[in-house]
Amino acid sequence: MVQAVEGMNSLLAVSWTMPPIVLPRSIQIARTLKALGPLGWQSEVISTTVASNVGANIDEEFAKLYLGAYRQHYIEHRESVAASSAWRRLQRRYRPPANLDEANWIERSTRYIIRQLKQQKCDILVTFAQPWIDHSIGLEVRRRRHVPWLAHFSDPWVDSLYYDSSVAEIASKLEVWREQERKIIETADIVVFVTQQTADLVMRKYPPLLSRKVRVVPHGFDRDTLTSPAVVNSSAELRVMYTGNIYAGTRHPVYLFEAVAEMNARSPLAGRLRLDFYGHCPPEVAAKVTELGIGSIVTFHGTVGYLDSLRYAAEADLLLLIDAPSDLSVFLPSKIVDYLMLKKPILALTPSEGASRDVLSPLGHFVVAPTDKSAMIDTLTGIIARHGQGRPLAALKDDVDAFDIKQTTRLFDKALRDAMAVSKQR
Numbered sequence: 001m002v003q004a005v006e007g008m009n010s011l012l013a014v015s016w017t018m019p020p021i022v023l024p025r026s027i028q029i030a031r032t033l034k035a036l037g038p039l040g041w042q043s044e045v046i047s048t049t050v051a052s053n054v055g056a057n058i059d060e061e062f063a064k065l066y067l068g069a070y071r072q073h074y075i076e077h078r079e080s081v082a083a084s085s086a087w088r089r090l091q092r093r094y095r096p097p098a099n100l101d102e103a104n105w106i107e108r109s110t111r112y113i114i115r116q117l118k119q120q121k122c123d124i125l126v127t128f129a130q131p132w133i134d135h136s137i138g139l140e141v142r143r144r145r146h147v148p149w150l151a152h153f154s155d156p157w158v159d160s161l162y163y164d165s166s167v168a169e170i171a172s173k174l175e176v177w178r179e180q181e182r183k184i185i186e187t188a189d190i191v192v193f194v195t196q197q198t199a200d201l202v203m204r205k206y207p208p209l210l211s212r213k214v215r216v217v218p219h220g221f222d223r224d225t226l227t228s229p230a231v232v233n234s235s236a237e238l239r240v241m242y243t244g245n246i247y248a249g250t251r252h253p254v255y256l257f258e259a260v261a262e263m264n265a266r267s268p269l270a271g272r273l274r275l276d277f278y279g280h281c282p283p284e285v286a287a288k289v290t291e292l293g294i295g296s297i298v299t300f301h302g303t304v305g306y307l308d309s310l311r312y313a314a315e316a317d318l319l320l321l322i323d324a325p326s327d328l329s330v331f332l333p334s335k336i337v338d339y340l341m342l343k344k345p346i347l348a349l350t351p352s353e354g355a356s357r358d359v360l361s362p363l364g365h366f367v368v369a370p371t372d373k374s375a376m377i378d379t380l381t382g383i384i385a386r387h388g389q390g391r392p393l394a395a396l397k398d399d400v401d402a403f404d405i406k407q408t409t410r411l412f413d414k415a416l417r418d419a420m421a422v423s424k425q426r
Contacts, residue, residue, distance in 0.1 A: 012122040013045040020063035022306045024334040031222040034069035035409035043070040059305040077105040124148040148423035151188035190419035195355040197330035215415040219334040220405030221341035238387040241316035243309040248282040251324045259376035261292040321348040325370045329354030345394040364396040
């Protein structure tokens with residue numbers, strides 16, 4: 001429980017997962033709350049229990065970096081572990097919710113937050129998506145009690161290109177989600193997105209007046225995560241590395257693998273190119289590599305700890321980003337800022353129009369459309385040649401301080417204070 005400290009603002013955050021669970025959102029939230037401390041904020045975050053997130057990637061070493069940066073309160077959302085009241089169980093018997101775990105998460109989190117508000121231990125409530133259910137807690141709290149509320153969306157919700165609205169089940173969910181998103185946008189005092197492209201995409205559905213609530217705060221890297229210096233040994237092989245999960249469907253590097261296979265058929269790449277992937281890989285993706293005959297060039301190492309993934313990335317010559325094909329990408333993957341921290345050339349398989357391109361191209365990194373095999377071949381051929389000659393792979397601009405978490409959190413601090421000011425006027 002957060003204890004009041006004179007001169008400090010108290011922030012209560014809601015995030016389904018936090019370290020030691022390693023997910024892009026848990027990483028970003030932990031480092032943001034840590035950076036808020038020197039700016040005058042004392043933070044508490046409520047999340048689900050580690051034990052309830054079966055199969056999650058756990059990194060205790062990473063979690064130690066944030067000990068003391070914020071207080072942690074776990075909400076048990078499983079009915080079998082923390083039973084609800086007899087009245088609630090009876091109510092659910094006759095009106096069962098679609099998802100009992102989600103209903104518990106909303107009810108128990110809301111109850112805890114209301115208690116904190118009654119004791120004046122929260123100056124502002126912040127809800128972080130994903131999952132979007134975290135914002136439902138904000139709505140329920142505001143229904144019962146007025147408190148400044150900032151809703152951090154990060155990515156688009158109902159406008160995400162990953163939802164196939166032609167599927168009846170998805171279409172039905174989208175109808176519900178649209179109404180939920182509308183209520184959140186209307187009710188929250190400030191809403192935060194990671195890119196302007198995402199903000200524009202989401203807010204185009206709403207009256208222009210609501211756009212006044214929007215703030216854009218990019219992801220940030222934390223130099224404290226570089227816990228040991230990288231030992232980079234020169235090698236005849238160009239070492240290309242990707243950290244993070246590979247997703248089946250639209251967001252996997254099948255065109256890159258086909259490009260590498262074509263290059264290998266023209267001139268064997270053994271000893272000249274190596275691609276290493278650290279993270280979960282669907283079986284069908286690994287099978288594609290075998291089918292193409294490039295198993296000696298591409299290696300899938302499986303899931304590793306977050307800090308280990310940074311160490312491996314620091315040993316690479318070239319870092320890989322994989323986005324889904326589209327005309328415009330509104331996403332700025334958080335791995336980009338970690339890559340920028342390492343000051344390594346990046347090969348971004350990302351649309352030629354979008355947030356990733358807007359960040360990486362001006363800094364001198366390589367941007368290739370996710371389906372353009374010809375451009376991949378040309379780009380990789382040139383990089384391999386320069387590597388073989390001992391020349392720099394790219395002329396990079398060392399202008400990445402804007403993505404330091406200490407800088408991005410200043411923008412978030414401003415958004416928090418704006419939310420408190422807006423709340424007073426409502």
